[in-house]
Every structure is written in structure tokens, then in C-alpha cells.
Amino acid sequence: MIYRNCAGCHRPGESGPFPLLTYDDVRRRAELVQTVTQSRYMPPWLPEPGYGDFEGVRRVSGEEIAMIEEWVAGGAPEGDPADLPPLPEWTQGWQLGEPDLVIRMPEPFELPSGGEDVFRNFAIPIPVSEPKYVQGFEFRPGNAKIVHHARMLLDRSGRSRQRDAEEPGPGFASSMFMDEIFDPSGHWIGWTPGKQPVLRPDDMAWELSPGTDLVLEMHMLPTGKPERIQSSLGLYFTAAKPSRTPFILRLGSKTIDIAPGEEHYVIEDRYVLPVDVEVLNIYPHAHYLGQQMDGWAVLPDGTKHPLLRIERWDFDWQDEYRYAKPPVLPRGTVIEMRFTYDNSTGNAENPRNPPVRVTYGWKTAEEMGDLWFQVLPRDSNDWALLSRDFGRKERLAQIAGYEKQLEIHPEDYEKHNALGNLYLEANDTGKAVPFFRRALAIKPNYPYAHYNLGVASESLGKADEAIGHYRTALRHLPDHAPSHNNLAIALFARGDVPAAMRHFKEAVAADKNNPEAHNNLGIVLGSQGDLDAAAREFRQALRLAPEYAEAHNNLANTLGAMGKLDEAIRHYKKALEISPDYADARRNLALAERARQSEP
């Protein structure tokens, strides 16, 4: 029972503080083992049985607990050593075999001996020069005793790398999640002690594009002595382009606002599924005030299907849970969640004593309430529909969240800007503009608000104003690639080709790994008859994004103009393979084929 339930973590090199491998290891701690199993602190596992059937369940049965109790009461006898089963064999090193790529913290982080838990982020460049399809990952903490959990996210903007460089020592402290940081599409990458890595089906990989940084976010627990840690992430690639992409749904609240002393604060949320899905994974999240968590589905016929229950949430043992047999939820199913919170002194883990008002936020002294579902549309053509439909719900939730935040922090210009941005995304330019203006009133010259005003002005047909805003943005943030790009497009549209060219070049210089920037520059170069340079840019765009249909079409046009018809035809065909409804490419292909037939 100890080998099966405990030894995986309680052995040298793993997270457990001492080994539980021999009779004597256990006998010496017999009463402690009894206490921690009885209270179900060990083995660590939060979901209640009967509410979702998960893989890798770590739970000792009632009989096993009774057996330990009896054994301890009887003086922890050894029994016949001949009956001892052989010690399980554990794979040394990488559990999934040698990874295709190992990303390692470039230098170790020194964790102080005491004080509060440490949350730290590390931005690490991922050295790939072409897109890769990631089928699995394995995280090796390097020092398993101090990592409570780790989450890995991606950043293509370079901003986390910049923060990492700005702060002394490895990593950066800010626990603020920046908008630029994201999970790989339809997946998340996390680690908790004892987690077994798995390879996903190879048709469900996620795409990793060049120029992406890994943002490793670690929650570490001081042990009493100074510790060092240097973690690595192994990635496993597959050649196959994914044909199935899961989707992440989120239920929860971004308007949490809990009065001090409130013992039973409740959040609830629901969503009607517009398509048939399977639920692969579920990932609950709250901070130190979270108590009970429930997630369930109400099927169209009215039956209730439990998806998760956690009776006593424990931030320190948060995890994602994978269904052993993914529940199938037909279109029209309502998925629902309900979390409770305790912001009184009765909750010992309350970060504030005496309690204070707690509102939504990423910091651990703030609160969150999210239940994420990784779902797989049963028909992969439904992905776009689900994404659109859920995107609307999520945008409303975000707008509500920012409005609440602005009530609390009315002078936060970044939040004004972010809220305006959400209205822009919702195509409500009229509502968006006043928020950008407000951001600029608080923080004159704030470049991101100028950039957004530029976008808004364009959509209102005011090209001159747009150009003015992009120029102002660039005066204060000279490397802002999107401003260069949009300004260049506006200038090109007006026929100011030299200025457009200059700004497209700046956009490429500021964001070398952006395929669209290369594509755009290629178009201007081509328009000026510089075919060789144009082809170079299109090829670079395709190196970065081999499935970029427009770049294939543009390269083909350029090749055609250079007389390389065979190669051009190949690229038109490729464009049509990626995007069969691409009318320009089809017409161009027909023209090119006719031209070749008429060749001598």
C-alpha cells in the first residue's frame, strides 16, 4: 500500500521530504503516516470520488486507512520480511525518453531560506527556427522539494523577456499576468509534484512557432535553508500537423468582490454548448479564500452529470484533472460551476488578518474563480463555431471584469485602454474611443492608447487621424511593430510608397519572427519591381509559417513574374490545399497553367 500510494513521491530526488521505501522508514513515522492518511492530506488529491472519473487518482481507500490504523494500534509490527513485495522499478531520467528539445533555465535561481511563498516567472527563449508540433512535454523541476506547482506559458511579444532582464537576478517577480502571455492553443502546460507526463495523440499536437519565449511561472516554498533551482522542460515533437485542436472553455467570475469577514461568498456561471464536445481535462483555480468547488453539466434531457467536486480547496495542491473516459456532452448541454469563498478569520489561510475587502486579480492576496475545461469538438469543423460563440461570452465576462476594476481603480490607464480594446474587438468603435481618450487624459502620450485610437480611426474611415495616432505612438515607442505595420499600410494606400517601405522595414526589424510583417514587406517590394527581394521576404514568411496561404499565393505571383512558372504553380496549389476557398489563388493558378501550356 505504501509502495503503491506513497513511494512514487517519497523517494530520493522526488518531492516527498523523506523516503518511505523500507519498513523502518514507515515504522519510525507510523503515527504521522496514520494522521496524514486519515485526514487525507496524503496522498495529495483534491477531487471527491463520485464526481468525475479521473486518471492518476491518488486516493487511499477507507479500508486502507483502517488497515494503517490497526497496524499502528498493534505497535506497527513488521510481519514476515519474506512477504515484502519487490520495490517498484522507476524509470530514471526523462520518463518519456530523450526529448526532441530541452529548454533549461539559463542560470539557477536562489530561493531564500524563509519567508512567504515565492512566485517567480522566468522568460526563456525557445530555440526553434521553424514551426514545430508539440505532442507532449515533461517538466523536470531540478529541485522537486521546493516547487509546489509550475505553469508554463508562451510569449511572442518579448515583453516578459524584457521584464526578466530589467529585474536583478534570474526571473521576474511580478505575478501580474500580462495580456501578451498565453497558453498554447487549446492546451495548457502545468506541473505539480508527482505528475506523470503523457504524450497526447499525435493528431492533437499544438503548434510552436519560432520567436516564442517560454514563460515559466513557479510557486516555490522555502524549506528553511537556502535552495537553488534550475528547471528544464523537455518537448516532444511530431511531424504530423494536428487535425484535432481542443478548445479551452472558462467558467467563472472576473467581478469577485468579497467583503471582509464574509464567510460564504458564492460565484456561479454557466454556458450552453453550441456544439457536441468531449471533455478531456478540467482545471479549477482559486487562491487562498476558495473553499468548495463544483462543476457539472445538465444534458439536454435534463440529467445532471457531475464533472468535479472539491470539498476543501487547497491552493498549494492545485492541479488539472484528466478524465479517464472523456464525458461526451451534446450540443445544448449547460455546463455550470459554483465556488464558495471564506474571507473571515475562520479561514486560517486568509492572507490578510484582519480580513480586508478582496477583489478579482492575479495576485495571491486577490482572488480568482475559474473552472477551465479542455474540450474537443466532436466534429473538428465545429471548432470555429465554438470559438466564436464562446468568444462572445468571454468578451462580455472580460468587459464586466474591467468595468468592475475601473470602479475600484478609476485612474488605471492600462485598464481603460484594455477595456477600449475589448470594445474594439467587439466592433463597437463608438464605445471604445472614449476609453482610449480617458487613458490618454490620465497618461498623456501613452503609446498603446494612440495605437488603438489609430485602429479605431481607420475603422471610422478617418485615415488622416489614424496616421497621426500611429506617428504619435511611434514617437513614444519607436519599436512598436504593429504601429509601424499599420502606418505603412495606411501610407501605401495613399500612394506614399517610400514611407510605407520604410515603416514595413521597421516592422520587420522590430518583430523579425512575424510572418505577416515579412509578407507585407514582400508585397511593397514586389510592387516596386524588386522581385528578388520580394521573393526573399515571402520565403522567410513561409519559413516562419509554412501554412500561410496568402504568402504562398504572393510568392507564386512573384515567381510567375520572374518566369518560374513550375515553381509558381506548386505554390498556388499549396495555397489552395491550405485554403480551398481562396478565389485569387484559384484564378492565378488557372492563369499560370494556361501560360505554361502556351510556352514553347
Added chain:
Amino acid sequence: MPISGLCKACKEPTLALHIVLPVLAILLMSLSCGGSDPEVVLLDLDGRSVAPLEEMDAPASVFIFSSVDCPVSNRYAPEVKRLKAEFADQGARFWLVYPNPAETPDAIRQHLKDFGYDFDALRDPEHRLVDLTRASVTPEAAVFTSDNLLAYRGRIDDRQVDFGKVRPRPTKHDLEEALQLVLAGESFTPRFTTAVGCYISDMKR
């Protein structure tokens, strides 16, 4: 003075303190007398016998029960070192006591080094001091006055609420408060609190 100090305290419940003891405290203290030979002899890391209570000349003697691999106890190392740094100047004498018989002198030396403990360390494999103070887990503290009276036994502070349940910061610094009282020489009620941590192994209960 022989090491009947604690029993003296038990047998004279007035404790010359003019304070009514809580019933529980009296009960625990009288239990800890037991009436048998109260000689408390521990071992230093070279295996020599030490009777720390006999050479008690400090205004306060603090014993911290410790273990080399209990995560709760290890996490308290910085706090224990802080308390020593703060109160040693005022005459408090600090000891680390390792009660788990399986923890060898070499393992303890390594532990002192790893955690940067500049402390006198004793082993208590026979649980002499454990029995006398009724300590049950690591980490747990016991404070004696210069008269060999047990003034405090229990948790260092209230940060660790239960297994896996830790306050971000303590709200009550029990050991620190006890030390302040003892060093101020004021009359006080001996205090006992429940410590959370790893049970001292092979405890006879």
C-alpha cells in the same frame, strides 16, 4: 540545584507566582512529574552525557525539538535563528534537541550545516526531555526559567495550522511572548500550546 526543578514546580502548585493556573496546565505539569527519577541526561553529538538543566544558570533556557527531515520543523529554521539572535543577548540559552533515535550524530551535524544553525545540539534518543516536557512533535519549544520551572511548552508560533495548512504570516508569536515574559522576570502563568508538526518517532504514549 539538582534537576528536580520541574517537579518542584509541580509539587508546589502556587509556584510562588500568585496566579491561578489553568486546570489543564496543572494537570500536564503534575503528569510530567511522574514521581520517578527525574534526572534528564541527554547526549551531545560526540556521545557524551549532558544534563542541561543542571547547569542552568541562564535566565531562560530554550529547547527546540528538531528533526533532520521534518519539513515543518525545517521550515522554522529561519525563525528559530531569528529568535536566538534576538534573545541570546538578553541571556537566553538555546539548544536544539533531536529526539528521533534514528537520526545519527553525523546526520545531525550535516543538518546543522545545511540549515546554518549555530546552536548547541543534543540528542534525546531515550526521550528524557521529551517525557519531562511532554513534547510530542518537531518543531516544538520548551522554555525553562533559571529556577528550572517549565514556563512554556508548545508551538513556536501559529503559522502552521494543520498539515498542509499554513498561514501566510503568524498571528501569534507564542515562543517569543513566553521568552519576553521570562526574561522580564515577571510573574506569569506557565503556558502550553499544541504544536503542529511531525510526531516524535517511537513515542511511548
